[in-house]
Structures are given as structure tokens and as C-alpha cells.
Amino acid sequence: MTNYPIQVRLSETKKQKPLSDQLEFGRVFTDHMFVADYFEGEGWVDHRIVPYEPLQIDPAATIFHYGQTVFEGLKAYIGKDGKVLLFRPEENMLRMNKSSERLCMPQIDEENALEALKQLITVDKEWIPTTEGTSLYIRPFMVATEPYLGVSPAKKYKFIIILSPVGSYYKEGIHPVKILVENEYVRAVAGGTGTAKTAGNYAAGLRAQEIADRKGYSQVLWLDGVERKYIEEVGSMNVFFKINGEVVTPMLNGSILEGITRKSILELIRYWDIPVSERRISIEEVYEAHRSGTLEEAFGTGTAAVVSPIGELNWRDEKIIVNNGETGELSKKLYDVLTGIQTGELEDPFGWVTEVTETAVVKSV
């Protein structure tokens, strides 16, 4: 990494840190951020860790008009002996490059980006909360900044990493949520941007989410945009069902996000020799399984919640109650084992966890 110098300009003042038990998700940010600039023909330049501050972007920049942007989300934990741990961060950098390809945005050097992330975490290490269930949420993202209103890929970009200490997703212990099956709105369709982690997919989902909120549901279950019958995702998570002893999750079909938690859960389930399949699964099939008593569990998976058990699905006013509305055995085991590995409490037979060592920052300053 000697060819990758990162300039560090430390903040002159330090912000007050929130108390661990008052932490929410994504509202408070640390003292510093990482920024690099891209110019077509020149590549990525001016890699720097600077005080967290507003971005200055031309009002005609592509990001404001044509939505050229991709992002990632992952977490750092304080493990045993104060070690700082990351969970499969190289998967995030790889996926960011896949997303960028779909959006005609430049590739990042995955190793350099990971190094930048580690250095930034080291600079703001004291922001990592230590209470059980808390973590430091990491948001790498790229935005197109060229001031040009023509509809074409931009020639200027910023790659940025910001950090946010976040509270436990389950303040009162892991518990199941109620989900509304969405019949009108569509999140994404094959040929669109559904597999990319890009802004437009999330903007498209807001309206349905707002309606679900009003009806007292936590999230929506997205059906496919073509036949409106096959299950895609739940909210901004991947989704799993356990039916008659077999775990089923929708196959990657060109409109579903390739979740890193999804991938890890599949690896865990296969490691445990539980039957599992990635295939098309319709909402009718889930309903029929419920009626015949073979629907055992349902849960969403993602970085924020890790595993989110589903207690009820409302499909055209038919209520599908899952496992008496309680957290299933497998859901709980997956949550415990995955968070255990992430925080270093449990052994990691897969090599998923990376330690952030102090040496990184020493190199850069």
C-alpha cells in the first residue's frame, strides 16, 4: 500500500458522543470521513481523511438529476480484548464495483478502499460503541459530481466513507415483525437496477413503505414486477422461509439484491446440513404451506437487523401467522451464531472476520 498515501487532516474539535443506550440508526456521525475524487482520464486522486463536513457540490451535478450513485453498508464491532472487527468487508467492496458497473460509474481499487476504511475507523476508533448489540455502521458511497445536464455517465465522482455509531436493532430482544404483501408497487424488475445497491431502488420503495406504516406493518414484502406472484425481498432485506424442514430463499434472478448476510446465512445453513434451496417461491406457495401447517418460519436478512423474524404476513387481507407469531428456533440460532461470529464471541470457522489493526493509521499520517 506504499503507493496509496492517504492525507489525514484531523478535526480541531471533537463532537460529543451519544450515550450507548440512546443510539438510534444512522442519525449521528463521527468526527471524520474519507473522501477521494475521480476525474475521467486521471482516475482516483486526493485520497484524504478530513473532518466530517457538508459536501460542496454544483447544483447541476449528475447525482441531483440522474441519480448516478451506489452505496454499501457494513458494521465494525469491538470484540474481546478491545479488538476492532469487520465482517466480510471485501464482499462489500466487490459488490460496490458490481453496482458501479450497472450504473456506468468507475471502479474503485477494492484493496485500497478497504485500507481507507480501516484507517478511517482507526482515526475514529473511540466512536465504536461497546454495549451489547451496538456497533459502528460504515457507509461507503459514490456520487457523480459533474455539472452537466446531458443524460450520460458523468466524468467526475466522489468516493466517500462515513461512520455512524448505531444502537441495538433489538432493544428489547429479537422479536418478530408484521409484514404487508405489496400488490400495487414494484421495487425492481429484471433488466432494471434491482441487483445494484443504488438510490433509485430505495426511492421506488418509499411510497409502499409509507402505506404499510400507516396500516401498522413494519415492512412490505415485494413481489416480482412481471407476474406479481413470486417473492423478491422484504423491505430492504432478503427473505427466507422454512417449509416442511427445508429452508427456501428466492433465487438471484436479476432483480434481487445479492445480500452478504443472505450469502452468509446460506453458507451457515449448508454447514449445518439443513436442506436449503434457492429457487422461485410464490406467495401462493407460502400461503398454501401456512394452510397445510408446513410453514415453520420466515425471516428477513440484512446488515442492519442481521436476522429479522416474520410473525405475520398480510396478503390481500388474509393473515398468514408464522410460528404463532413467535421467533422460530432456526431464526434465533442464525441470529445468535452470526452476531456471535461478527462480535468475536464465537469461533469463526469461515474466515469471515477481519481485524482492524492499529498499524494502518501509523502508515498514513
Place this chain on the structure above:
Amino acid sequence: MTNYPIQVRLSETKKQKPLSDQLEFGRVFTDHMFVADYFEGEGWVDHRIVPYEPLQIDPAATIFHYGQTVFEGLKAYIGKDGKVLLFRPEENMLRMNKSSERLCMPQIDEENALEALKQLITVDKEWIPTTEGTSLYIRPFMVATEPYLGVSPAKKYKFIIILSPVGSYYKEGIHPVKILVENEYVRAVAGGTGTAKTAGNYAAGLRAQEIADRKGYSQVLWLDGVERKYIEEVGSMNVFFKINGEVVTPMLNGSILEGITRKSILELIRYWDIPVSERRISIEEVYEAHRSGTLEEAFGTGTAAVVSPIGELNWRDEKIIVNNGETGELSKKLYDVLTGIQTGELEDPFGWVTEVTETAVVKSV
């Protein structure tokens, strides 16, 4: 409008204006911009015309991560006697509010926004180019600025209007373009955001456009995302065909943008008593019309080009040559009449054109 004071802070320096014959589209911006801020519970505040300058936005703002943004595009022309003319601007403000509803963004006061637009144009009036075919492109847009990483509608927004003098779309006269029919990528699907003028739709289209460019085509023809056979739009324009004496354009189906040029063209065609229908039209139908010799014309419509004749469609390597690759009679007439009305050269029997009077700015300063 006495209840709508706009603060004006004029730029201390004036930028050099580009020569009329060197104008491109959307690269140069005028000396000023309009900005207003929205806070949930408070509404729109601090309406101001200020020097054109970078926006300062928190790196965690919703716009950078979840794409909550809508925009509009229209043009101002210098007409006879130096009058400043706008074409159906109230339609843009109406559509912006429709788009905002889909994206869970706040409504603007359409009359106030139009007044702000007129005042801004008056302040930067000397930026309106006068050469034939040139105009002042107007870009109103709204972005979500709340620094929060939760996936939910933001509580803070900015409404901004920027202005850009633009050159003639047809520097060497109106001429037909070559279009590639897109079979892999999809622009939008019913239930998605296709009818809204929002960033994600444009981001989704970049990849296909880039591939078409490389193959020597100007734009792509989008097919529907469900059956992949019905015609939706061409590039970022609506599309029309003239088959056996009848004009046909895809009906508004929940994924097509309600173009204001599209609407005006339909009104003109009906005014002229030419047979016209808004209905589903498949690419097979266009191909069959071509084979049987009844495909007379094809053209795209939008604010930038007004009317863009199509000379060739490439569908799975079958070339559909339209009107010997020349501009059709109806395409030319529509272009001439519409641009004639827009610039005040021709009579406006529809009441489409609005004059920007000087009184507006006097009120505000």
C-alpha cells in the same frame, strides 16, 4: 403574490457569456439560481435568488443514498419584440407535484414556483440567447437533504431552479436519428417510478444508452418490462409512429412519462383532424407495418429536441428503415409549428405561451 416575498442577493461578478454558436446543452449556467428550503412541520421557507454556487449538503443526506429527488425541464425563448416566452410552464409545476407524490416528497405551491421562475429569468434575462434555435433551458428540481441513513422519506428538502443557455438541438437542420431497440435492459415497469420525473429512471437507462452509443446508435427504444414487446419510450423521449395514415403513440400505462411535448403534439394532431390513437403498440406491429409498406413516419418528442425524427430502428439486427431515412412530412410540420408557437413566430390558438413580464422582478427587490 404579496404573501410570497423572494429575497434577491445579486452576484458581485458576472460570468462571461458563451457565444450563441458555441452553445451546447446543459454545460453553462447563468449568474443566479433560486433556492427555497423545506422543513417538516414548517413548510417552505427562505425563498431566495442568490448567486449560482455549489450546494452545501451533509454527506448523510437522503439524496446521496436513497435518491429522493424530482426534476422538471422547460425552455424560455426570446420572441418578437424581445418578449420572453415560456411554453406551458404550469404543466411542469403540476407534473413536478405528481412526481413528488410518488417519491413521498412535499408539494410545492405551483403558482409561487412559477412566479419564482419568472423572477429568476428576469434577473438573468440577458443570458437568454437570441440566435435561431437557441433558448434558455430551465431546470427546477427538488432534493432531500436530511442527514439520516434510515430508509424513509426525509424531513428536509431544497427546491432549486437553475438556468442554462442552450444551443440549437439541430445545428445542421432537423435530421433523423438511428435507434437501437433494447432487449436486455428495462427503463421502468408499472408499479415502479416510470411516470415520475425522478433520477432513478435516468440512472437505470445509462447502461443501455452507453451500449447503443458504442454500436453507433443515438438512442435506445425501450420495451415494456413485463412482456418485452410493447413500445414505451425512446431514450428520454416519448415516441410516435404514423402507420397507414394514423398516428399512434403508446398509451399512458403506469410506466411511461406523461410528456408535455407528447400532450401538445396529440392536441395539435387532433386540431388538424389527423387520425390518432393512444394505445399499446408492439415492436412486432411496427416491424410488420415496415414490411407491408405502411410505416410512414416515426419520431420522438421531448423538451430538448421538440420533435426528433427516427430514420432507422434496429430490432434484433433487423433494420427497419423509416421513410427512406428522411424526415417525414408530419414530423417536419409538427416541429415547425410547435417551435413556431414556442418562439412566438406563429399564432398560438391554444393559449400555451406565457409571457414573462418585467413587473415580476420589480416587486421582489
